[in-house]
Amino acid sequence: MPELPEVETVKRTLAEYLPGLKIKEVTVNQETVINIPDAETFKKELTGTTFTGIDRRGKYLIFSLSWGWKMVVHLRMTGRLVYGESSLPLAKHTHVIFHLSNGYELRFTDQRRFGRIWLVPEGELLRVSGLCTLGPEPLGDEFCREIFLEQLAKRKTRIKPLLLDQNFIAGIGNIYADEILFRSRIHPERTAESLSREEADRLFTEVRKTLEEGVAHRGTTFSDYVDGRGEKGSHQNYLNVYQQQGKKCPRCGAIIERIKVGSRSAYHCPGCQK
DNA sequence: ACAATATCCTGCGAGC
DNA sequence: TGCTCGCAGGATATTG
Numbered sequence: 001m002p003e004l005p006e007v008e009t010v011k012r013t014l015a016e017y018l019p020g021l022k023i024k025e026v027t028v029n030q031e032t033v034i035n036i037p038d039a040e041t042f043k044k045e046l047t048g049t050t051f052t053g054i055d056r057r058g059k060y061l062i063f064s065l066s067w068g069w070k071m072v073v074h075l076r077m078t079g080r081l082v083y084g085e086s087s088l089p090l091a092k093h094t095h096v097i098f099h100l101s102n103g104y105e106l107r108f109t110d111q112r113r114f115g116r117i118w119l120v121p122e123g124e125l126l127r128v129s130g131l132c133t134l135g136p137e138p139l140g141d142e143f144c145r146e147i148f149l150e151q152l153a154k155r156k157t158r159i160k161p162l163l164l165d166q167n168f169i170a171g172i173g174n175i176y177a178d179e180i181l182f183r184s185r186i187h188p189e190r191t192a193e194s195l196s197r198e199e200a201d202r203l204f205t206e207v208r209k210t211l212e213e214g215v216a217h218r219g220t221t222f223s224d225y226v227d228g229r230g231e232k233g234s235h236q237n238y239l240n241v242y243q244q245q246g247k248k249c250p251r252c253g254a255i256i257e258r259i260k261v262g263s264r265s266a267y268h269c270p271g272c273q274k
Numbered sequence: 275a276c277a278a279t280a281t282c283c284t285g286c287g288a289g290c
Numbered sequence: 291t292g293c294t295c296g297c298a299g300g301a302t303a304t305t306g
Contacts (some may be wrong), residue, residue: 001299032282059300076300078284093284112283114300130301157276166301174299223285223298263278264299278306283299290293 002059002075004138004171005214006225006233010081011056013228014106017083018051018063022101030095033108035116036127042119045069046098058134058170068122072131073108078224079115082107111224135169138207139215143169149200152192159195159203160188161262171211175220175242178267180210182241187273188259188266213238241267 002010026046031039049065056062061081063071073081080091086105096108096117108117118128126132136143148169155162162168163177172180181188183206186199195203219225219233222243226232240250245258245267254271 003300074300077298110283111285112299114282116301155275161277164300265297276306278304280304281302286297288295288297290295 001077001173001175001222002079002219002225003173003176003214004056004059004211005176005217005235006219006227007056007059007061007075007171008215009219009227009233010075011054011061011228013231014061014081014083015054017104017228018106019053020050021104022050023047023065023098024101025099027097027099028095029097030093030113033095033110033113033115033117035118035129037119042117045119046071057131057137058166059173060128060131060134062125064122070120070122070125072118072120072125072128074116074130075110076112076114076116078112079108079110080224080226080230081228082109082226082230083228084230130166133167135165135167137170138172138211143208145201145204148204149197152195152200152203155192157192158188158261159186159190159192160264160266162192163207164262164264169207172207174264175222175239176210176214178242179240180206182267182269182273183210185273188261188268190274241269243267 023046026043028039034042049067049069053064061073083106086103091109093111094107094109098106120127160177163172184202214235217233217235220235221232241256244256247256249256249269249271252271254269257270258265258267
């Protein structure tokens with residue numbers, strides 16, 4: 001599942017290739033993945049534009065194009081955005097193909113078709129659902145320890161669903177939420193307001209450290225995720241609890257459990273996450 | 275303000 | 291072997 005470290009890795013890999021390349025033609029095989037505008041307008045407006053840069057905000061990729069266009073892509077669960085030679089065999093579920101001026105292609109594939117693409121004029125990014133209400137960027141300067149602690153103290157909701165709330169903090173998904181809570185020694189069902197100063201402090205530190213390590217390992221590949229070159233990440237080799245039910249906790253030796261918290265699986269150690 | 279649930283979608287594993 | 295069923299999950303909508 002592409003979360004912040006995975007989306008950041010896609011951004012970095014694509015940034016090596018795309019800037020300066022012109023879109024010659026766009027193929028749309030699955031119109032439902034284009035959120036706005038309609039597929040015909042999408043193809044027409046993009047044809048002839050040039051990639052000028054790539055940014056990331058939370059789990060959103062934001063492509064800057066000439067003529068003032070911004071193309072926003074959200075990979076959701078199984079979306080992939082891969083740059084490569086046009087001669088490569090077409091993967092199943094290839095929904096959009098950007099044919100580039102150097103003969104290469106940027107392909108958007110998505111097995112489950114949850115991913116979405118928006119094309120908006122510069123300055124109209126607020127039309128992208130979820131983007132303007134996004135919480136602070138955890139690896140950015142705006143993620144402030146004191147504000148984070150204040151916000152936690154005000155919330156009666158359980159900490160795991162709160163970490164997944166993109167309006168509270170951007171970029172965390174189910175894998176990193178469980179890993180962050182394990183490293184902070186906090187049980188996923190604890191309420192945010194119940195956290196002690198020390199626990200909240202650890203949580204802040206581990207949010208940053210865990211995501212930074214995920215980026216350093218070029219993301220976690222469980223089943224679908226690959227970077228902008230089609231290559232897997234390696235952070236799956238460093239997970240402590242996610243998908244580790246039945247195994248021994250690397251910290252205390254207790255058996256890792258899987259429970260449901262807010263209708264999502266939550267992997268944790270009952271021995272040392274209090 | 276928060277919780278619970280359904281929705282979207284496909285592939286996969288379990289159980290029969 | 292082949293069927294059905296439930297599950298996986300990010301975000302949004304709806305209802306309570």
